[in-house]
Amino acid sequence: FLKKKHSSSVSGGGAPLPPGGRGWPFVGESLEFLSTGWKGQPEKFIYDRQKRYSSPVFKTHLLGEQVAVFCGANGNKFLFSNENKLVQSWWPSSIDKLFPTSSQTSMKEESIRMRKILSKILKVEVLQQYIGVMDHMAHIHFAEKWDNKQEVAAFPLTKSYTFSLACKIFISVDDPIHVNRLAEPFNVFVSGLISMPIEVPGSAFYRAMNAAKFLRKEILSIIKQRKIHLSEGKASPTQDILSHMLLTADENGRFMHEIDVMNKILGLLIGGHDTASSACTFVVKYLSELPRVYQRVYQEQIEIANSKGPGEMLNWDDIQKMKYSWNVACEALRLFPPLQGAFREAIADFMYNGFSIPKGWKLYWSSNSTHLNPDIFPDPRKFDPSRFEGDGPAPYTFVPFGGGPRMCPGKEYARMEILVFMHHLVKRFRWDKIIPNEKIVINPIPIPTKGLPIRLYPH
Numbered sequence: 001f002l003k004k005k006h007s008s009s010v011s012g013g014g015a016p017l018p019p020g021g022r023g024w025p026f027v028g029e030s031l032e033f034l035s036t037g038w039k040g041q042p043e044k045f046i047y048d049r050q051k052r053y054s055s056p057v058f059k060t061h062l063l064g065e066q067v068a069v070f071c072g073a074n075g076n077k078f079l080f081s082n083e084n085k086l087v088q089s090w091w092p093s094s095i096d097k098l099f100p101t102s103s104q105t106s107m108k109e110e111s112i113r114m115r116k117i118l119s120k121i122l123k124v125e126v127l128q129q130y131i132g133v134m135d136h137m138a139h140i141h142f143a144e145k146w147d148n149k150q151e152v153a154a155f156p157l158t159k160s161y162t163f164s165l166a167c168k169i170f171i172s173v174d175d176p177i178h179v180n181r182l183a184e185p186f187n188v189f190v191s192g193l194i195s196m197p198i199e200v201p202g203s204a205f206y207r208a209m210n211a212a213k214f215l216r217k218e219i220l221s222i223i224k225q226r227k228i229h230l231s232e233g234k235a236s237p238t239q240d241i242l243s244h245m246l247l248t249a250d251e252n253g254r255f256m257h258e259i260d261v262m263n264k265i266l267g268l269l270i271g272g273h274d275t276a277s278s279a280c281t282f283v284v285k286y287l288s289e290l291p292r293v294y295q296r297v298y299q300e301q302i303e304i305a306n307s308k309g310p311g312e313m314l315n316w317d318d319i320q321k322m323k324y325s326w327n328v329a330c331e332a333l334r335l336f337p338p339l340q341g342a343f344r345e346a347i348a349d350f351m352y353n354g355f356s357i358p359k360g361w362k363l364y365w366s367s368n369s370t371h372l373n374p375d376i377f378p379d380p381r382k383f384d385p386s387r388f389e390g391d392g393p394a395p396y397t398f399v400p401f402g403g404g405p406r407m408c409p410g411k412e413y414a415r416m417e418i419l420v421f422m423h424h425l426v427k428r429f430r431w432d433k434i435i436p437n438e439k440i441v442i443n444p445i446p447i448p449t450k451g452l453p454i455r456l457y458p459h
Ligand code: HEM
Pocket: 089, 115, 122, 267, 268, 269, 271, 272, 273, 275, 276, 279, 337, 338, 339, 341, 342, 343, 399, 400, 401, 402, 403, 406, 407, 408, 409, 410, 411, 413, 414
């Protein structure tokens, strides 16, 4: 009884709108969009439509919004380089409601200001000082959760690694009881992020709102206590990202509101663990499948390990030496990008490729529209880290972290934590997958359905 809607193909100004469909009333094409991910093929939604409409931009209806999907390197370039000119960041309403802002200024101004502060705090010079902490935390993690085990499930463990790292480096929480108290509500919160924003008891969104309330209260009390400790000289101004955030002013000398600090910390804790744990999991998967790749990573990491004195921590130079390992991680990020893409909103009417894009439309870029394109990455399903040697992929084709002014501010942090993880893993073990063809789902990040159980063989 639900008839698919046909949409008009010409905008008010006369230029044609991009080709495409509207799908079903209310849900639009959301189910197809999400279900291709549940089936492990998120690229199918994009490639099917690109083929059907023979166009690098097509329109669709997702999450209650009229959306234009921009494809290919040119689409990425256009959206990334027109930030705050023709487009601005936009998040689905479920995310928006879970992250309210205290801001009195416009969304655009506020996000530019926040971005500047965040870039200052997550810049390489600040992060370098945490490599030793990451190394130490990784050591404890492996000693407690991997050593002396014959079999483990890699995904829950990588999640525990990235989450405990984030708790330590962002807010100096390292007591395992406290970390565990935060971990569960975080999982509930993340499950509600991409959901229908319906606040009825029992819905994913309702549970996420409750989890968010609890987490806000916890983080706010950590912030208040930290402020007191900083003023009394009992806490260090550089001990973690929270201290940096409280003490970093924008160019007008303004500090962040407590509420914004809380939301940013919440955002970092979320952005900073599920994505990176997915990346670590796929590194584990590919290293078990490809002994030659494993051997080269092992060689690289063992040379670094052997160059260290007893008890000497990894440092920034060591991270720079992990070139092959990073190429391997990049290839895993190309094949299974933790985030499939992100949204923007048109802040003016504009033309793209002969099509009219009306102000207010939501726009979407997707990493898979280039990552799995055989014209850009020949034999795209093949795992081949040499793609990243020399100059590497052409601009705007390899985009797991996005690009332009809104590129993921946690990229360097992620690189460090993934490489430190690889260092500890290969230094200790070889491993086999227990389930040879374990299914992968994308919901919304890619994960092996059974958590990637592996059998460990210590060196
Ligand atoms: C492998 C790991 C990661 C991947 C693949 C990844 C990817 C992305 C992508 C694609 C975006 C959206 C960019 C856009 O809107 O165009 C993003 C945004 C963001 N990421 Fe990451 N990320 C990762 C790790 C991290 C980490 C470790 C942190 C925190 C330390 C972080 C913090 C953020 C934040 C705060 C944003 C929002 C930025 C904004 O809206 O301006 N991410 N990330």
